[in-house]
Amino acid sequence: MTNILPQELITEILSLLLVKPLMRFQCVSKAWFVTINDPDFIKMHLNRSIETNRERALIADANNGILPHSYYLVNFSDNKRFSEPMEICPPFNHPTTRFIKIVGHCNGLICLHICPFCCSNIEERNKYPNEIVIWNPLIRKYKKLPFKPIENPDDYELKLAFGYDQINDDYKVVRILKPLLASVSEVCHHVYSLRGNSWRKVEDKWPRKDLYLNMNLSASLNGALHWVAGRRRGLTSAIIAFDLSTEKFRVHALPIEINFLEYNTHLVVLGGCLCVWEANCQQFFDVWVMKEYGVAASNWTLLYRLPQGSQQTPSYAMPVALSNNGKEVLMHEYSGKLYWYNIKKKRSRIVEIQKSIEKCDLNIVVVGSLLLLDGELDH
Template identity: 70%
Template sequence: MVWILAFTCVSKSWFVLINDPDFIEIHLNRSIKTNRERALISEAHKGLTPQTYYSVNFSDKKRSSKPVEIYRPFNHPGEMFNKIVGHCNGLVCLHICSFCCSFEEINKYPNYEIVIWNPLIRKYKKLPFKPIENPDDYVLKVAFGYDQINDDYKVVWILKPRPRLASDLASVAEVGHHVYSLRGNSWRMVEDKWPHKDLYLHMHCSASLNGALHWVAGRSGLTSAIVALDLNTEKFRMHAEYGVAASNWTWLYRLPHSPQQTPSYSKPLALSNNGEEVLMHEYSGKLYWYNIKKKRSRIVEIQKRKRIEESELNFVVVGSLLLLDGELDH
């Protein structure tokens, strides 16, 4: 990615060409289609703060390049913490706050930020700050996705009661949700309500797919369901519950535990260029390729991996020139 940006200094005409929205879109589509201009971003930290980010050239080879440290978008107080809440088309959304953000904390900290960041070209954009007057017993969950219809990237706030007891299901209250539009650079309230007041989130993270954000949710005594927010219409909908005949989801394959067969959480990060292998990230920090047809695994070796602690988060981003007009990080 850096070599493309270097060409902006060749001449004024090259600068105009590379910054043209049509060129940026063509470049992004090529990156997605070819699966070749990708990078593994790793988050590592000791204790609580500060986090350190590394970029590793992404490939299907048995051994990857050594990690290269990349800077966080901007400095913030030591008591604040970066949460990566989503990524899409090379952009990463960072939620910078204390470890458990109540509305009192949101309005108190002047350095509370939500940032959209392109780590490969080192550009970022701070979202406009919008304090909300609400009781301090609520926490804020942030999600990030792409509105395909309007060609717009959106950040969504989900307002969630703070659990008072360990057995509290922490349902999502109908106190209003907000959405930020990158194209319009503004916040507005989502008029649609959460599907059911007693519907709680199993996981805080969301998945961006086909122009909608998805959360795994459920109610007491019911199997898990998927709640989606259409980023175009900004309407909530519920998908059929898992395991029923009318489900909208198709089970493609089951991925096993890590090669060591340890009972550890794993998640898929990306497909190989030929589509035959899945890059898996184990909770302990290990990375391995899993061959779908042969049902075999192979560990991914990264040079000088000791620089990356095991308490890390890994995800894959595509090469993108989005946010070329953003601020340059340190």
């Protein structure tokens, strides 16, 4: 084939394939191996995956963060066909007393964090220090971040976030450290660059002294990380964004005031738009979408509202993905069940998967990606 077809056409054909066959086709020839591992090809393949939604995978937390740990991977291309769940293990080898959590995901990559301070044994804590890994679960490759020591580790709050710097074509991890007994203004920030494989301190200061972060996942969109932020007493007042290119903070307005202390407010990305999911006084759930990215509250539109207690709608259901036609939202119910919710008809239907994953506490959706092909195999 390489003698008959021009290289440009071969590259075009290969870019239309899914991740799994491309991994196998690396062995066809040296030329194909070089093509598939080329950074420009990897970026082309990723962009087509995002544009077409041709390959998406649901990652479900199988045992709520406790090690030894595993996840279920369920492939789906549209709102009808789901593969049988496949159990996969993250790239860690630690004792069962550790705790693992997903701190962010972007472009098919997942950022994982081993929390060493869940263990009361000081010797074990020192043996297995704070670890962060960027992992591609579809190709089973990972990159372990260099260790960044923390002074006085028992006296701080740690938050991590992960996203893509589209200006510099770099993936970054942001580490936020706040002393437990200090004010928000004393927060210290560090950023890790995958391209440079190094940490550095962020010079920009926290934007508002009266705001602190929600413990929920950040949302990565438009080259920035986003968190819900609120005052220690009162209502949520803003979204804090961190531009991964300029490494500056900015503040986005929320569509409505939200009771921050209930921790029922989440940020997600649906159809390339930033969304706020909010539980309102146990009466209904609102999903707001920022169709035009910006800082004004007027940019938000109510996508749908789910009344609680209705037989036609799931209870406490967080949106995780949008269908290819944009008419349905895949939702993860608090009980662990998955539903497709039709926005126009206001009806839901349960997702039937051959092997039950209903006990899973967390579900995220990643796209098919070849990023980290040069990383280490997880097992």
